[in-house]
Amino acid sequence: xxxxxxxxxxxxxxxxxxxxxxxxxxxxxxxxxxLRYVKTFGIELPAMNFDINGNTALNCLTTYLAxxxxxxxxxxxxxxxxxxxxxxxxxxxxxxAGINNIRNVNGLITFNGQKIVWSKCxxxxxxxxxxxxxxxxxxxxxxxx
Amino acid sequence: MNYDSxxxxxxxxVTINVPAGSTVRQWYFPDQPDLRxxxxxxxxxxxxxxxSLSPQNLTVISSADLCNAYMVLNIGEKEDIKIPxxxxxxxxxxxxxxxxxxxxxxxxxxxxxHWSKSYIQFAAPYAATQxxxxxxxxxxx
Numbered sequence: 001x002x003x004x005x006x007x008x009x010x011x012x013x014x015x016x017x018x019x020x021x022x023x024x025x026x027x028x029x030x031x032x033x034x035l036r037y038v039k040t041f042g043i044e045l046p047a048m049n050f051d052i053n054g055n056t057a058l059n060c061l062t063t064y065l066a067x068x069x070x071x072x073x074x075x076x077x078x079x080x081x082x083x084x085x086x087x088x089x090x091x092x093x094x095x096x097a098g099i100n101n102i103r104n105v106n107g108l109i110t111f112n113g114q115k116i117v118w119s120k121c122x123x124x125x126x127x128x129x130x131x132x133x134x135x136x137x138x139x140x141x142x143x144x145x
Numbered sequence: 146m147n148y149d150s151x152x153x154x155x156x157x158x159v160t161i162n163v164p165a166g167s168t169v170r171q172w173y174f175p176d177q178p179d180l181r182x183x184x185x186x187x188x189x190x191x192x193x194x195x196x197s198l199s200p201q202n203l204t205v206i207s208s209a210d211l212c213n214a215y216m217v218l219n220i221g222e223k224e225d226i227k228i229p230x231x232x233x234x235x236x237x238x239x240x241x242x243x244x245x246x247x248x249x250x251x252x253x254x255x256x257x258x259h260w261s262k263s264y265i266q267f268a269a270p271y272a273a274t275q276x277x278x279x280x281x282x283x284x285x286x
Contacts, residue, residue: 067196079156082158084195084236086236101240101241104236105245105246109153112152112154126200127198
């Protein structure tokens with residue numbers, strides 16, 4: 001949906017750490033105290049190569065985008081179960097090619113004010129896909145109190 | 146124009162397994178206990194150019210095969226929707242992955258779908274290798 005009926009009041013990014021050479025296929029979100037009781041109105045996968053702290057991001061790498069899913073916990077259950085990360089990508093990657101340019105042509109996926117329990121959310125990879133250095137997955141969250 | 150303005154309430158990934166050596170054209174959805182009483186708002190379809198491996202680490206249907214398939218949805222004991230599967234693709238870009246619906250998500254009329262009576266129908270059987278047909282279902286209770 002396009003942001004026609006929603007005006008942005010607050011926005012934050014979440015960096016989900018993926019340690020160097022990790023073979024894990026389930027990556028938990030770190031707790032997000034600042035987002036603990038807030039209403040979520042949109043989540044996106046920014047087309048960025050680095051997070052705000054300068055960590056390498058996996059958001060634009062085909063290897064990961066083609067096999068990664070996100071599960072979000074809210075209202076007492078996994079209310080969003082195994083959504084492909086690409087579904088959350090609504091901007092093209094910088095100087096991208098192929099899958100890097102793929103985005104959701106519908107635009108940002110908007111939420112209905114759900115209160116997400118971030119520490120129970122996770123990313124699933126179809127198989128072990130180690131990365132050479134410490135890296136992160138970045139998520140952008142549109143929210144309000 | 147993006148003609149869907151519904152917000153996400155809940156989402157679930159749904160997969161249909163097509164085993165190697167299959168000789169049938171119709172593939173029924175497995176029962177979806179979590180979606181039995183759900184109100185379906187829209188559906189998103191995926192192919193291997195977008196997501197090559199499913200969460201079960203299986204190959205996802207190719208874009209070429211997906212474009213030969215129709216989705217038949219059973220609603221109120223009638224097959225009220227028979228639609229090309231590629232109408233449900235909303236991920237893409239004009240050059241490398243040009244198969245997508247420029248209108249975005251198709252807004253479904255808050256449907257109660259009988260999943261185990263709904264199916265995907267191909268133009269011809271696919272007997273080569275195993276793959277999965279994969280959908281995202283946006284719904285509310």
